[in-house]
Amino acid sequence: MIKVLVVEDMHVVRAGLVALLNDAFGIEVVSQAADATEALRAAAQTDPEVALVDIDLPGMDGLLLARELRSRAPGCRVVMLTAMDRPGYVRRAWEAGAAGYLLKSVSPSELARAVRTVTVGVRVVEPRELADAAGAATPLTAREAEVLRLAADGAGARAIAGELFLSVGTVRNRLSAATAKLGARTLVDAVRLAERHGWI
Structure with missing residues (x-):
């Protein structure tokens, strides 16, 4: 049996996933969690082989x-x-060490197949077009994405500088560079564009 941990904050969705997977041959849901704290505790207690994780979780996100x-x-x-x-988001998932990336629109059989596939060391992406599109690199450097991500959370240049141990001037330069690279007119537009593409 493949032991699975399901991490999903919406109770109805989580219950549905558990029922689907427990009905699949050779798969058993050994634990479930609504957030990252519960998930880490459950993983330590049940030693799952696969964790199905939603990206949009309260507190620490799925990535x-x-x-x-x-x-x-x-x-x-x-x-x-x-x-x-x-x-x-697919690129960021790979960077985080994920073995698979599935949309919630997958069929129950595709979900079960993906669980079995990753256990033998093969990466899974559904739909396939997402994997192809993920090959297009972000125009932002890692540092530009970092300051833009903090700006998206509402932090100003001074707060970002304090958090990253940088000068305010350096932060402003990185924000300006990111805005220019994205062809945005304002920082707000740059944040929206980067979020829409999943670059931050």
Whole structure:
């Protein structure tokens, strides 16, 4: 039996996933969680082989949770199961160490097949077009994306500088560079564009 952890904050969706997977041959849901804290605790207690993780979780998001799971439970393969259909999120999932990326619109048979596939070391992306589009690189450097992500959370240049141990001038330069690279007129437009593509 393949042991699975389901991490989804919406109770009805989580219950549906658990029922679907427990009906699939050779798969057993050994634990479930509504957020990252519960997920890390459950992973430590039940040692799952696969974790199905939503990106949009309260508190720590699913991408950060994927990193933590890969670090704390290296035998657990993480599959993102999300409504986020942007290629940038697929790239970020790979960077976080995820083994799969599925949209919530997949069929029950595709979901079960993906769980089985990642256990043998093969990456899974559904729909396939997302994987192809994810090959297009972000125009932002990692540092530009970092300051833009903090700006998206409402932090000003001074607060970002304090958090990243940079000068205010350096932060402003990176924000300006990111805005210019994205062809945006304002910082707000740059944030919206980067979020729409999943680059931050």
